Amino acid sequence: MFWTVTGKLLDGFALTCLIFVVTLFFSLILGLPVAFGSMSRFKPLRWLTRTFVWVIRGTPLMLQVIIVFYGPSLIWERVTPLSRMTAVLVAFVINYSAYFSEIYRGGIEAIPKGQYEAAQTLGMTKVQIFFRVVLVQVVKRIVPPMSNEILTLVKDTSLARIIAIKEVIWMGQEFIASRALLWPLFYTGAFYLVFCGLLTLIFGKIEKKLDYFKV
Amino acid sequence: MENTILEVRSLSKSFGKVEVFDDISFSLEKGSVMAMIGASGSGKTTMLRCLNFLETPDEGQILVNGECIYDALDSSTHQEKDIRHKRLHFGLVFQSFNLFPQYTALRNVTLACELLATENSDYRTGRSRIISDINSRARNLLDQVGLSDKLDSFPHQLSGGQQQRVAIARALAMKPDILCFDEPTSALDPELTGEVLKVIKSLAEVHTTMLIVTHEMSFARDVADNVVFMDSGAIVEQGPPSQVISNPRESRTRQFLDRYLE
Numbered sequence: 319m320f321w322t323v324t325g326k327l328l329d330g331f332a333l334t335c336l337i338f339v340v341t342l343f344f345s346l347i348l349g350l351p352v353a354f355g356s357m358s359r360f361k362p363l364r365w366l367t368r369t370f371v372w373v374i375r376g377t378p379l380m381l382q383v384i385i386v387f388y389g390p391s392l393i394w395e396r397v398t399p400l401s402r403m404t405a406v407l408v409a410f411v412i413n414y415s416a417y418f419s420e421i422y423r424g425g426i427e428a429i430p431k432g433q434y435e436a437a438q439t440l441g442m443t444k445v446q447i448f449f450r451v452v453l454v455q456v457v458k459r460i461v462p463p464m465s466n467e468i469l470t471l472v473k474d475t476s477l478a479r480i481i482a483i484k485e486v487i488w489m490g491q492e493f494i495a496s497r498a499l500l501w502p503l504f505y506t507g508a509f510y511l512v513f514c515g516l517l518t519l520i521f522g523k524i525e526k527k528l529d530y531f532k533v
Numbered sequence: 534m535e536n537t538i539l540e541v542r543s544l545s546k547s548f549g550k551v552e553v554f555d556d557i558s559f560s561l562e563k564g565s566v567m568a569m570i571g572a573s574g575s576g577k578t579t580m581l582r583c584l585n586f587l588e589t590p591d592e593g594q595i596l597v598n599g600e601c602i603y604d605a606l607d608s609s610t611h612q613e614k615d616i617r618h619k620r621l622h623f624g625l626v627f628q629s630f631n632l633f634p635q636y637t638a639l640r641n642v643t644l645a646c647e648l649l650a651t652e653n654s655d656y657r658t659g660r661s662r663i664i665s666d667i668n669s670r671a672r673n674l675l676d677q678v679g680l681s682d683k684l685d686s687f688p689h690q691l692s693g694g695q696q697q698r699v700a701i702a703r704a705l706a707m708k709p710d711i712l713c714f715d716e717p718t719s720a721l722d723p724e725l726t727g728e729v730l731k732v733i734k735s736l737a738e739v740h741t742t743m744l745i746v747t748h749e750m751s752f753a754r755d756v757a758d759n760v761v762f763m764d765s766g767a768i769v770e771q772g773p774p775s776q777v778i779s780n781p782r783e784s785r786t787r788q789f790l791d792r793y794l795e
Contacts (some may be wrong), residue, residue, distance in 0.1 A: 356656055368757065399544075430631070435631065436625075436627060437645070438585075438587065438620065439587070439623070439624065439704075440707055441645060442648055528633075530638075532634060533634050
């Protein structure tokens with residue numbers, strides 16, 4: 319029995335991992351333009367980006383998943399709905415881009431003005447200043463908040479079940495209905511624990527690697 | 534006047550409605566040291582920042598070696614890409630050091646030189662020679678400021694005085710025509726100011742052209758060839774230290790100095 323359950327849960331966990339990896343990859347990238355938008359000197363752009371971030375961070379991710387999946391075909395009858403997985407990924411990427419953008423913004427704005435000025439007086443270009451002076455310092459500053467947010471993402475993947483993605487908790491719960499077994503549901507917790515444990519180790523390594531200097 | 538390296542002509546700067554300084558003119562001889570003194574808020578620091586293109590003056594001109602590098606009325610002197618090169622006429626040592634924390638002392642000194650060297654046409658062919666030249670020059674400079682044993686130290690491992698000396702070496706590495714100091718010892722504990730002032734003094738001895746904003750009156754008197762006293766955005770008095778500091782003519786200068794030389 320244990321192995322049957324483990325096998326089923328692993329099937330579900332594969333989807334959990336898929337949502338995690340795809341969301342992480344795209345929102346780490348998309349968070350950057352959003353961060354620059356919210357720091358832009360061009361007011362309308364800044365206003366627009368900050369409103370977007372406010373709405374996304376101010377409403378539940380679960381609701382956003384539902385809206386992305388059902389919304390478009392409700393508003394425009396001819397639109398074919400997104401596949402369930404695509405809808406989840408779109409909602410997750412949008413949501414996490416907003417959160418990551420705020421972490422980026424915090425990290426970039428924390429760099430003292432003197433760093434830019436010193437680099438400028440030494441004749442560096444803007445691109446050189448960003449890549450040679452500022453970037454590593456930003457990375458060092460954002461690793462702790464970033465690891466927090468990424469651990470949250472691991473557990474947020476369970477929200478995908480709201481539109482019937484058969485992720486790991488869904489698979490665990492099925493055993494209650496089909497075989498009246500409760501322990502597989504508890505067992506799913508072990509998958510999250512191990513995954514988060516591994517991530518924590520990785521983040522610890524990264525922090526240690528950046529320990530050679532202080533900001 | 535053929536030895537004039539820097540000439541500032543009726544420079545003015547305001548932040549919004551607040552006038553920082555107005556109609557400032559002075560000139561600096563090659564190989565000489567000028568000290569700028571005056572109360573906080575009298576416009577000295579902003580003046581240095583204008584010379585280094587960290588602020589844009591509203592009026593006036595800046596000439597280096599007789600060439601006009603900034604003219605408030607001539608927008609062709611405001612081009613972003615030219616400004617980067619014009620900045621290199623000046624070096625700036627900040628009050629708060631502003632070393633790059635992720636690099637060693639040596640790397641702090643070499644980084645900008647190497648980046649600049651990549652723009653040279655012979656960089657590709659002579660890459661290894663150019664980099665080793667930059668490295669040995671940087672070692673010499675750090676030796677000159679007394680830090681030959683700290684080449685591989687990171688800024689957080691150095692005292693404030695040592696950090697400031699690295700910053701001086703870093704500025705010198707770019708071979709500026711004029712080295713500017715913005716209150717170089719104001720952020721230091723009193724027992725650490727001596728080592729930095731000693732380095733600046735040794736630079737004066739080899740005729741490095743310097744413009745120093747400072748509150749260290751006795752240092753200014755010892756090291757400067759000329760002293761400028763600024764008050765509320767104007768030059769009140771300028772001349773050799775034997776006059777401005779030891780024998781001021783203006784009552785405002787005397788009042789200011791009385792507070793410092795008790």
